[in-house]
Amino acid sequence: MSFRRWILTLSVVWAVAACTVGDGWPGRSQGEPCDRIHPCSGDLVCRNDLCVPLHDAAVDVEDDLDDTQDAVTDVTDVVDVTDADADADTCQAPDTPCGTDCCSPAEICMDEQCVTGVPCESDGQCAGDTYCWNNLCVPYGTGPRGHFNPQCGEYPQSGIFSPFLHCTWSAPPAGDPYPAHVNVLSTPLVADFDFDGNPAVVQPSIVFLSYSGTDGSSGYYNGNYGVIRVLDGRDCTQLYTVGTQLNGCNTPAIADLDGDGRPEIVAHNGLGGVEAFRYDDLTDTWGQLWHGHNAGGTNLTYGAQSTGWSGVAVHDLNDDGLPEILSFGLVYDHTGLQLTGALGMPGYFSYPAAADLDRDGRVDLAGGSVLYSFNPSTSAWDLVWNTGPAGLYVAYGDFGTFPQDPGGDDRRVRDGIAEIVVVGSGLTQVINVFGRTLYGPYNFPAGTGGGPPTAGDFDGDGRVEFSAASSDSISVFDPDCLGIPEVATCVTLRTDGILWHQVSQDHSSNRTGSSLFDFEGDGRVEVVYADEVFTRVYDGRTGEVLFSQWHSSCTWNENPIVADVDGDYNAELVVPSNLNCTITPTTAGGIGYPLSHNGTRMDPIFKGLRCETHLDCASGSCDTGFCRCADDAQCGGGGSGYVCDVPVAGTPGTGNVCRSDWLGAYPGVRVYRDSLDRWVPSRTIWNQHTYSVSNVSEAGIVPRTAQWVQNWMDATLNNFRQNVQGSVAVGTSPDLTVRAASFSCLITTFAELQATVCNRGTQPVPTGLPVGFFHGQTGEWLCEATLQSPLVTGQCVDLTCEWTSPPRSLATSVTVTVQADADASGNPQLGECNELNNTATVPGVYCEVIGKLR
Known part of the structure; x- marks a missing residue:
């Protein structure tokens, strides 16, 4: 489908508007919309429909006319021929008075302006800066709409994913000192570092660790290590390389550590230490801000590969308004001083998820089998209990009311107290803040392991569910899918605690991460997950695959993320990839990959590109919700990752469809967006692996402990590892x-x-x-x-x-x-x-x- 717009032509004449403040009218203030009926106050002038200071208007109409004699077209302004209002005496028949003008018979008087209205039945018939009102095209700034169309909106089409490769990074530019560092083993991040020095201009960057090796180890192995890359989110241009000798598979974190209004980057180095990096706008370079150290100033390290597969996190633990950095159970202050190292580096704290779970004013840290609470007076962790089930990874959400006494349990009512999702050793379960198991343990339907979980409302029932990936599946678990389920809260009517699961291929780590996003703004999240060979987006209610693109990874705990990476008020999908372990498609949960007519392997569970009308398809043919095609060109052509082939068995309708095929391993990151940016808006930040929205502002500011509104306390959230719509409302649209x-x-x-x-x-x-x-x-x-x-x-x-x-x-x-x-x-x-x-x-x-x- 071609998205090239029709080019319309419009020839009109130039006119100069002059406006004065009428008697008794106070006038509009600076920055407010203005026109001849609503002039500006004081020394302000009306420029481009907004009140601005006279010196900012920077226009001299007389000079423009005398010196340049521009040929100008304009569809809205009219000429003031007199300062006095026109009346019957000043207008000669058949003209009629209109404010200070006299309208000809071909014109109409609107808001004291003479307007030549072109006949119309809809806005689409009105060119330029006009709209249709009372069957006439009238200029914006007049008539009932004023300066904008309040009905302007564009709602995403349910289930319609029309992906477009926004940009890609696969290698550094020539001359880079780290040319072999191309493999991305950890979760990419997004933040605006305000490189342009203008907070009003949002230009996010994509941040990730790139690794030099092709092994499947822990990111600092056999001379290989990671460096941080910072890309321009608009086009994936590499802006900076930060640090050296870092652990290549450990996800960094981004936050404003020193309160200067610009975020810093924190990461594990190859010897287990923590380093912070800061941007210097005077030299336009990044440098080390500090290395984690003890009170004596000695840099702290713990040995090669000591951090394994892990990541750092940033939270304010002691309510001083300055964030702390968590590395497993280790805590550093914003200057790099280690406050406590007593908990060490156990695997169940590999991705530290801190929050005030029980609303007692103290920040907690759960690790599956243990729960600690941070004591601000001692700067140490106090043990709460250690009787819970063993597990490696956690997520939080308010699953209902679950006090210490099971007699008070009520799944239907949220009490503002978080429950803990625990995943590890092929099992997943939910426990409360007292260590009591509420749901589970559930076995993964296929495979073993289990990666970092997510939490969110998958089926739109207003209740939180959770998901996790294992070696051969991605699954959504729902406590409402037990006993005798109801379709309103368990649409699949399963009775094993599982809402749905889909087969996947992860024969390496068995514990890859995933993330969530509501692409369509309908209150039901989609699951975003990349296994070894395909990145997919799944319908949160049913598990149907809505989007698929080829991908390659030996898989660690990384996950794709969703954020507004280019400041365009719409969401993009960022996918990390690597060449490690020579990954190829083999089997997905025991299912093979069928060959396309080109000999490439096709995704066995993706039915094809979807559509609602014929206009959604490049071929111009939509049948039963799927684009039909005659050749690969109608699917994007060679290299697009789609091939025209026979549909998956059971796909409704007739004709070939555009299926996703695997075109080989590649390194780096890829950023996808909707072809017409119809995905709903999102935030311009994803700052750490354990991201939970309310843990950080879009400026990278970490909330003070006492002011930290826990995610599940916000009625619009109650999610974990899910991004959400930003400040722009769903359904809005530019024009x-x-x-x-x-x-x-x-x-x-x-x-x-x-x-x-x-x-x-x-x-x-x-x-x-x-x-x-x-x-x-x-x-x-x-x-x-x-x-x-x-x-x-x-x-x-x-x-x-x-x-x-x-x-x-x-x-x-x-x-x-x-x-x-x-x-x-x-x-x-x-x-x-x-x-x-x-x-x-x-x-x-x-x-x-x-x-x-x-």
Whole structure:
């Protein structure tokens, strides 16, 4: 399917608006929307529909007219011909008075402005910065809508995953001092380090450890080690390499340790020590902030591979407003001083998950068989109990009311006290804060092991469930799927405590991680999991595979994550991969991989790319919810990871489908997004392996202990290792328009092409969005301007770019088409509620001679 927009043309005339504050009207304040009916107060002027100080307006209409004689098009502004209101005496018949104007018979009076309304039945018939009202196209800023369309929205289509490779990193650039460090064995992270020094501009980075070896060991082996890579989330460009001799399979953590407003990175080194790294904006480099040490200043290490497969975490444990760093049971303060080392480094604390589980004001640390509480007065862990079941990994959630006395148990009512999910040794179970087993132990349906669990609402019943992966399966466990289940709380009606499970291939670690995200904003999370050979997204209710792409990993405890990695207010999926252990598809839970007509191995449990209408498919054919195809080109072509082949047995409908196939092992990270950014918004951070949303702000700030709202206490959360929608509401959408377009000739004989671009939608438009200028006759790309800051609802901005070789005479002049949200190929980056109003035209563009303005 081609997503190239139709290019519309629009020719209109330029008019200059002047506004004065009327008698008795207080006027709008700085930053508020304004127009002729709602002028600005004091020394503020109305510029691009917003009140700004006079010196910021930076426009001199008379100079523009006299000096440049720009050819300008504008679809909204009108000329003030007098400061006095028009009336019957000043308007000559058949004109009629309208505020300070006189409207011709072809015009209508709207908000004291004369408007030439083009007949319409819907917004799609209105070009430029106009909309349809009372069957006429009227300018934004007039009529009932004002400066934006409150009905502008775009809701994700249920089950429709149209993936697009946003960007990829597979090796460092030439000249990098660590060229062999390409394998990613741990969970990638996302944060905005404010490299541009402008907190208003959100530009997240992707952070991960890259390893030099191809072994299956613990990240510091036989001379191999890890270094941290920092990528630009917009295009996966490598920005920095941080540290050296780090453990390549241990997930780092990101947080603002010193309160300077910029996050730091904390990681395990190869000898078990902890190091923190800080960005210096003066030198534009990263350096070591500290090495974990004792009170005497001696750096602390514990031996090669001592940290095994693990990760660090950052929390405020003592309510001093400064975070502590957890490495297993070891605790360091924000300066690197070790506060306590008494608990050592037991495996059940490999991914320390700290939280105030029982709401007593003290931070707890669960390890399956043990529970500790941090004592701020002694800076030590106090044992609460050690009678629980053994296990390696934990997650938290409020599963209901489960006091010390089982007689008070009630799954239906949440009490604000967390329960603990424990996974290890092929078993998973839920225990309460008193160490009593509530559910389980459950055996994994296939395989052994068991990786770090997740918690969330998988089936939309308002109750929390949990999931974990093992050697040959990914499973969702539901306490409501016991006894005589009800379809409202256990849609699959299983009676073994399992909501669903799907086969997978993990014959190496047997304990890979996973994560959760509600891609469609419908209150039911999807499961994101990558085994050795495929990355998949599963329907949270049924386990149906919605998305599949080839992948390779020897598997440690890593997991894909979901976050807004580029600041575009939509979610992306980040997948780590490696070349280790020469992984290839063998069997998934005993199921083989069928061969495609190309001889590649296909995912045996992915039924194909899904659709709702024919427009969702490149082939233009949608049958029973699946895109039908005649050849590989209709699935994306060679290298896309999809092949046109016979469907999985039992797939409804007729015809071949686009199935996922395995194209070989690769290293690095890949970032996927929806082809039209229809996935719901997400936060711009995932800061550690034990991420739980409320543990960190999007600026990397760790909440003070007393102010830390535990995840399960928030009615919209109650999840673990799940990202959520950010500050932008689900169902909102941008709507870009071009309000004005013009050109002027520079002394260089270049043409400066200008456009006023507006956002009439309900969602901000991100920094960096391209606005393309194209040859109106040939479609040739001429130049491009980009947004330098977010464009909020109702705001307009002036953009320019230079065309270096415009025509030199009137006879050869051309029309230039301006297209908002268009790259050099004319392709969009955003999904909008109205895709048909993104263009305007500038007729008669030419620059005759040097020094002469036209």
